[in-house]
Amino acid sequence: MKYNYFLLLFVFLSVHVMNSQIEFENQATALGINVATGNTYLGNGVSFYDFDNDGWDDITLTTADTDEVRFFKNINGSFVEQNFSLPFLNYETKSVTWVDFDNDGDSDLFVTSETVGNKLIENLGNMTFQDISATSGIATNNMSTYGASWGDYNNDGFLDVFLSNRTFVVPNKLYKNEGGGSFTDVTLQAGIDQTALFSFCSAFLDINNDGLQDIYVSNDKLNFKNKLYKNNGDGTFDDISVSSGTDIGIDAMSVTVGDYNTDGYFDIYVTNSQGGNHLLRNNGDETFTNVANATGTEANSVCWGAVFFDADNNMDLDLYVSSEFDGSFGDFLPAAFYQNNGNTTFLLNNSCFPGDTRESYSNAVGDIDNDGLMDLVVTNRDDKDVFLWKNNTIIDSNWIKLNLTGTLSNRDAIGTRIEISINGEKQYGYTHCGEGYLSQNSKVEHFGLSDHTIIDYIKLTWQSGLVENFFNVQSNQTLNITEGTTLGLEGVSEDKFYMYPNPSNGILNIHSSTGIQQVDIYNLLGQHVMKYTEVNNNQIDISQLKVGQYYVSVTSGNSVSTKKLIKR
DSSP states (O other), X not given: OHHHHHHHHHHHHHHHHHHHTOOEEEOTTTTTOOOBXXXXXXXXXXXXXXXXXXXXXXXXXXXXXXXXXXXXXXXXXXXXXXXXXXXXXXXXXXXXXXXXXXXXSSOEEEEOOSSSXXXXXXXXXXXXXXXXXHHHSSOOSOOOEEEEEEEOTTOSSSOEEEEEEOSSSSOOEEEEEEETTEEEEOHHHHTOOOSOOOEEEEEEEOSSSSSOOEEEEEESSTTSOOEEEEEOSSSOEEEOXXXXXXXXXXXXXXXXXXXXXXXXXXXXXXXXXXXOOXXXXXXXXXXXXXXHHHHTOOOSSOEEEEEEEOTTSSSSOEEEEEESOOSOSTTOOSSEEEEEOSSXXXXXXXXXXXXXXXXXXXXEEEOSSSSSOOEEEEEESTTOBOEEEEEOOOOOOEEEEEEXXXXXXXXXXXXXXXXXXXXXXXXXXXXXXXXXXXXXXXXXXXXXXXXXXXXXXXXEEOTTSXXXXXXXXXXXXXXXXXXTGGGTOTTOBOSSOEEESSSXXXXXXXXXXXXXXXXXXXXXXXXXXXXXXXXXXXXXXXXXXXXXXXXXXXXXTTEEEEEXXXXX
């Protein structure tokens, strides 16, 4: 009996010590973010993104009516508010996303609203901006847009945008990026539902690892079930919501993506206002199973934003969920922090976030001081200040962060699949631009490494289809990787020519405003397979190529430009 007592005591203390290792402290005031976003209905969005490319994650907040969007620059781990001379953003805004839509190397701004039309604001360099909404092709009338998710659905190297409209009048919209600051509404021809679905958010992800970006959408009302669109690779999508088991009918808020069980397939977490949240486990065969109850992540509350991240660098993803309850009403949870047990289950461990009892909506993850421990920013309603949760966990675990730049792919490297391996144990990541509830996480991808100091390999599958491997990588660093480094392609320029159809099975049309001097085609290994020194009628015959993916390089004027080609 005495032995059992001491055994139980030992287990209890061991669990307590394990749980107490993760520790967050709200340092919003101390670090310069002692501000509120107002009392906006259903909350305001947040971006924890390095908007000026100086290597430090900055914070951007949307706000209530009559208030301007607020920008906070991270200066060595503390924040100073900036004035970017954008006084026209002085109305109720929902989400704010930094995105390099024109691949020029600086971050542009996209802002949504449910009271005024959306805004596309171009960064002219050095953080000076101009509003190009009226000429962009994106509708400027009020569509009641909440979330905006960016991805390259047609693999042309330019980021397209999916708008989630929470209204019974306007359906969701997919805009194709044509380059040059121009977008085209392709909702109908792409196969996106033309019914207004009262949608909150969406996310681009690759559900079957085929290199094509699919789209999942959360709809707010029970009678509007969630949607999963499978990318066909030809500019169209199939609605596989029913066959995939993702057509859940709940008051769905967030779409949060992560591989919580490290099986190589990305799972989806959906928050809910009643009946519990859903964790949709990807079964690897284009079907999903709700395992929220089995994993312990249902959350009895009314939940909004959610984010997967490795809080203690122990090589598995934990989960933070925002709630509109403050903990004083019945048994409804305030925010919930789910610590990954490492066996596909989670432990609710809210003691890691002391005082986390405000009505919260949006959250995003970033690294305040570049110490390899990921921090959180959370927006609160009722005119309460935001939370800035500094990760003070005391651990000896290691980490790696990856800052990716596309060349053949979009410059932000959105849609890149990341695989890292240590002694056969793997982790997987995927780059997003706009994910969760009205949120944008850090561009830099983070992985915990436990006590390992060397990564056996990092495998990057870029959106262009290029696959690169990096071996014996040292821990505890931010690794800056430009696409094509291993093939010497990092200096290629973009958008100097266009070609169609792509995919193609025969005649390929190629056009350049400065003339075409030579066309070279390479396979994914960088091997030269075809060469054309004369291009008649702007056409070349590629029928002899084997089915697969290639790179087409066009010499035009004094430059060489390269794009991806799919041969059917």
